[in-house]
Structure formats: structure tokens, C-alpha cells
Amino acid sequence: xxxxxxxxxxxxxxxxxxxxxxxxxxxxxxxxxxxxxxxxxxxxxxxxxxxxxxxxxxxxxxxxxxxxxxxxxxxxxxxxxxxxxxx
Amino acid sequence: xxxxxxxxxxxxxxxxxxxxxxxxxxxxxxxxxxxxxxxxxxxxxxxxxxxxxxxxxxxxxxxxxxxxxxxxxxxxxxxxxxxxxxxxxxxxxxxxxxxxxxxxxxxxxxxxxxxxxxxxxxxxxxxxxxxxxxxxxxxxxxxxxxxxxxxxxxxxxxxxxxxxxxxxxxxxxxxxxxxxxxxxxxxxxxxxxxxxxxxxxxxxxxxxxxxxxxxxxxxxxxxxxxxxxxxxxxxxxxxxxxxxxxxxxxxxxxxxxxxxxxxxxxxxxxxxxxxxxxxxxxxxxxxxxxxxxxxxxxxxxxxxxxxxxxxxxxxxxxxxxxxxxxxxxxxxxxxxxxxxxxxxxxxxxxxxxxxxxxxxxxxxxxxxxxxxxxxxxxxxxxxxxxxxxxxxxxxxxxxxxxxxxxxxxxxxx
Numbered sequence: 001x002x003x004x005x006x007x008x009x010x011x012x013x014x015x016x017x018x019x020x021x022x023x024x025x026x027x028x029x030x031x032x033x034x035x036x037x038x039x040x041x042x043x044x045x046x047x048x049x050x051x052x053x054x055x056x057x058x059x060x061x062x063x064x065x066x067x068x069x070x071x072x073x074x075x076x077x078x079x080x081x082x083x084x085x086x087x
Numbered sequence: 088x089x090x091x092x093x094x095x096x097x098x099x100x101x102x103x104x105x106x107x108x109x110x111x112x113x114x115x116x117x118x119x120x121x122x123x124x125x126x127x128x129x130x131x132x133x134x135x136x137x138x139x140x141x142x143x144x145x146x147x148x149x150x151x152x153x154x155x156x157x158x159x160x161x162x163x164x165x166x167x168x169x170x171x172x173x174x175x176x177x178x179x180x181x182x183x184x185x186x187x188x189x190x191x192x193x194x195x196x197x198x199x200x201x202x203x204x205x206x207x208x209x210x211x212x213x214x215x216x217x218x219x220x221x222x223x224x225x226x227x228x229x230x231x232x233x234x235x236x237x238x239x240x241x242x243x244x245x246x247x248x249x250x251x252x253x254x255x256x257x258x259x260x261x262x263x264x265x266x267x268x269x270x271x272x273x274x275x276x277x278x279x280x281x282x283x284x285x286x287x288x289x290x291x292x293x294x295x296x297x298x299x300x301x302x303x304x305x306x307x308x309x310x311x312x313x314x315x316x317x318x319x320x321x322x323x324x325x326x327x328x329x330x331x332x333x334x335x336x337x338x339x340x341x342x343x344x345x346x347x348x349x350x351x352x353x354x355x356x357x358x359x360x361x362x363x364x365x366x367x368x369x370x371x372x373x374x375x376x377x378x379x380x381x382x383x384x385x386x387x388x389x390x391x392x393x394x395x396x397x398x399x400x401x402x403x404x405x406x407x408x409x410x411x412x413x414x415x416x417x418x419x420x421x422x423x424x425x426x427x428x429x430x431x432x433x434x435x436x437x438x439x440x441x442x443x444x445x446x447x448x449x450x451x452x453x454x455x456x457x458x459x460x461x462x463x464x465x466x467x468x469x470x471x472x473x474x475x476x477x478x479x480x481x482x483x484x485x486x487x488x489x490x491x492x493x494x495x496x497x498x499x500x
Contacts, residue, residue, distance in 0.1 A: 040114035046128040067126035067135075070117045 098163030106154030286339030296333030447473030
């Protein structure tokens with residue numbers, strides 16, 4: 001099914017995050033990160049945030065991380081962001 | 088801001104969640120659509136805000152996840168209302184306030200008129216009052232639609248009127264007819280243009296009527312400059328004359344002479360540096376003055392601010408005017424000759440401004456200065472070119488024709 005969605009998005013040239021569950025991650029400046037199409041948080045401390053996504057776990061490290069908005073598919077975190085990676 | 092306001096109105100709680108699987112609790116709450124936000128980590132605990140309406144479900148979810156939830160604080164309107172409900176006097180006060188606002192909004196507090204030019208505000212307001220719309224009248228009793236129609240019937244120059252209510256303010260919007268064409272009414276008299284002062288004609292521009300003077304003519308006050316008779320011709324042959332309202336501009340060279348005196352010893356207002364303020368509270372026609380300075384003291388006053396309280400569109404019918412005062416003392420002052428002369432010239436300038444109407448301009452000015460021990464006197468002679476025409480009605484009916492060759496009656500004023 002994932003493969004089909006990817007093919008459709010490539011054929012009709014639309015962003016894959018709109019047809020599938022591919023995460024869309026937006027980092028605004030150094031202090032805000034928006035993770036859409038998430039599958040829930042795996043770990044949350046004030047200095048680390050791990051979010052489950054369809055392509056792996058997204059890890060955000062920093063200081064004073066606060067989950068400003070917690071929705072079923074969208075997470076907005078604020079704080080001093082030091083790094084971001086997939087693990 | 089709106090998010091905060093929305094949550095405040097709905098009510099929210101700050102909860103502390105602790106336990107083995109707080110992340111699972113957060114995920115499950117989000118999945119079920121419970122509104123949680125501002126999640127902060129404090130060691131093993133997580134503090135977060137949750138919607139008041141979801142609190143029961145949140146407790147259940149926490150139980151499923153093996154977490155404990157503790158309500159730390161509660162915020163928002165529902166909690167405030169609950170707390171206030173226990174205070175009887177406060178509750179009664181809120182009810183009285185709401186009742187007072189409700190009752191007060193049943194009355195018209197202000198009536199405004201807009202769009203009128205020839206009909207004055209006071210005429211329309213008076214008519215509205217006669218028809219039951221005035222500050223203090225009950226809104227529900229007034230028929231604003233009918234009032235708008237009655238205004239159109241009452242005032243000839245109004246061709247459209249609408250009366251709208253905005254809060255407690257009644258706005259009477261009117262639209263007046265365009266200026267009418269030059270229609271001759273029965274009994275409408277013709278007129279001539281005569282000289283209102285002596286002078287030498289510089290130029291004459293006739294719009295209606297017949298010019299009887301030309302440039303260079305010397306005219307005296309009362310001389311006819313433009314006659315209201317229009318000569319009707321068939322080719323070069325005069326066939327008759329028609330009476331009209333003479334119109335035109337007659338520019339003439341005139342002279343003005345006046346004397347300006349300034350006393351060297353004069354009283355002057357010297358500011359003491361002391362300032363203050365007082366308040367005027369206006370309620371309808373009643374004016375209450377608070378903290379007004381002593382009447383024996385001399386002071387200038389300027390309005391600093393006018394506070395007109397209102398709740399949205401509901402104007403509260405009183406104004407508070409804050410007036411600044413600056414105190415002064417009257418002191419005798421002796422002017423030097425130069426100062427007196429300067430004052431004389433400033434008076435002359437203001438007199439000249441009065442003399443110059445829209446079409447006049449000064450061609451020559453001569454000043455003769457005299458000085459005595461007490462005063463400075465300036466005799467000013469001014470030559471100016473100005474419109475000296477003045478319309479004077481005659482006894483002839485406008486539009487009448489004379490075709491018997493008598494050339495009409497020019498001395499019938």
C-alpha cells in the first residue's frame with residue numbers, strides 16, 4: 001500500500017506527505033519544530049523528544065522542550081533545538 | 088491570544104501526570120481527541136494543560152495506562168462563575184448590572200443627523216422629537232421606518248431619508264435634492280447691480296444683464312453698473328427688452344483710509360507658571376464642575392481631553408471633560424516705540440485681511456506715522472482693486488418683456 005501511494009504521488013507529481021503517511025517536518029528557526037503525520041511520541045523529556053513516524057523515529061534534542069500542541073497527527077514542540085535526526 | 092481566550096472561556100486545568108508510561112498516556116489522549124497542550128517535563132512528572140470538559144476521560148485514560156493524574160490548578164470562566172456563585176452579594180450585583188444594562192439599552196441615548204446641508208440638524212431633531220424619537224425615548228415604541236418617510240414629506244429639500252438604530256444611537260441619514268434649475272417663480276423680481284462704494288472701474292464682466300459702465304469710468308456709491316434689462320435684438324434692430332437678475336463682476340479701484348493707535352502703557356498677562364486642571368461632567372443639559380479654580384484667580388483654560396464612555400455601540404449618556412488651566416497675572420507694561428510700532432503694524436495687517444475679500448487685492452499702501460509720549464498713531468491709506476458690485480432688487484417682475492420700444496423702466500428700484 002505504501003508503495004502504491006509513493007508511485008501515485010510520483011506519477012501525479014504531488015507531495016508524498018499529502019497522499020501517504022510520510023512525515024512532514026518543519027523547523028522554524030532554532031526554537032520551533034512541527035512534525036506532521038506523526039504516529040505518537042516515543043519518549044519525551046525536557047532535553048529529548050522522540051516521535052514515531054512511518055519512516056522511523058525522529059529525534060529532537062535540545063533544552064527546555066515543551067510540547068505546545070499535541071494532536072493525533074501533529075506535534076508542535078518549542079524550546080532550544082540543538083539537533084534533529086532519524087534513528 | 089484567541090486560543091488562550093477560547094480555553095479560558097471553556098475552562099481548563101493544569102494536571103500533573105506521573106507513572107510508568109506517560110508517553111503512552113499522551114499518545115492515547117491525543118488519539119482520542121482530548122485536548123492537551125503545553126506539556127512540560129519535570130523529572131519523572133509531566134505537567135500539562137487539559138480541557139475542563141475532558142478531565143473525566145483523561146482520568147480514565149490515565150488509569151488504563153497505569154499513570155496517576157493530579158489536578159494542580161483550575162482556570163477559566165466556569166471555575167470563576169462557580170466560585171462567584173457561592174458569593175450571594177456578588178451574584179446579586181451581577182444580576183442587577185445585567186438588568187441595568189438591559190433596561191438602559193431599551194432607550195435612545197443619542198440622535199445623530201448626517202447628510203443634511205440646507206436643513207439644519209436642529210430642525211430634523213425637533214421633528215424627530217415631535218414624532219417620539221429623542222434621547223430618553225423608548226426604542227421599541229418608535230417606528231423608524233415611518234419616521235424616515237415623514238421626514239421626506241415634511242422637508243421639501245429632502246428626497247431620501249432613513250432612520251437606523253445602532254445600539255442606543257439613532258442615526259438619521261438624509262439625502263437632499265440637487266440644486267434646482269433657475270426657475271422663475273411668480274413674484275420673482277429682477278435686479279440690477281449697483282456700486283456699493285466710490286471707485287474707478289478697472290474691468291467689468293457681465294454674466295447676465297447689460298453693462299452700463301466701462302473701464303475707466305468714475306462711479307459713485309449707488310450708481311448702476313449692470314442693468315437687469317437684457318436687450319433683445321433681431322440682427323441689429325432692437326426688438327424689445329427683458330427683465331432679468333443682473334449677474335457679473337465689476338472690479339474697481341477704490342481707496343480706504345484708517346487710523347491705528349497703540350498705547351505705550353498697557354496691561355499684559357504674565358503667566359505665573361502655576362498650572363492645574365479641573366473637570367466638567369455633562370449629563371444631558373446638566374453640567375457639574377469639579378475642582379474648579381478660585382474665581383478670583385486669573386487663568387486661561389484649554390480642553391485637554393473629553394471622555395465619552397461607551398460599551399461597544401452603547402453610548403453612556405455623560406461626558407467628562409478634562410480642562411487644563413494656566414494661571415496668569417495682569418501687569419502694567421511700557422512698550423518701547425519700536426514695540427508699539429510693531430503692534431500697530433500687526434493691527435494694520437489684520438485690518439487689511441478683513442478688507443480683502445475673495446476678489447480684492449491691494450495695489451498701493453502709504454503709512455504716516457505719528458508718535459506722542461503715550462501712543463503711536465499710524466494713518467494708513469490703501470488703494471485696492473475689488474468687486475464693488477451689489478445686487479439690488481427692482482420692482483420689475485423677472486422674465487417680463489417690453490416690446491413697445493420704451494426701453495423699459497430703469498428707475499423702478
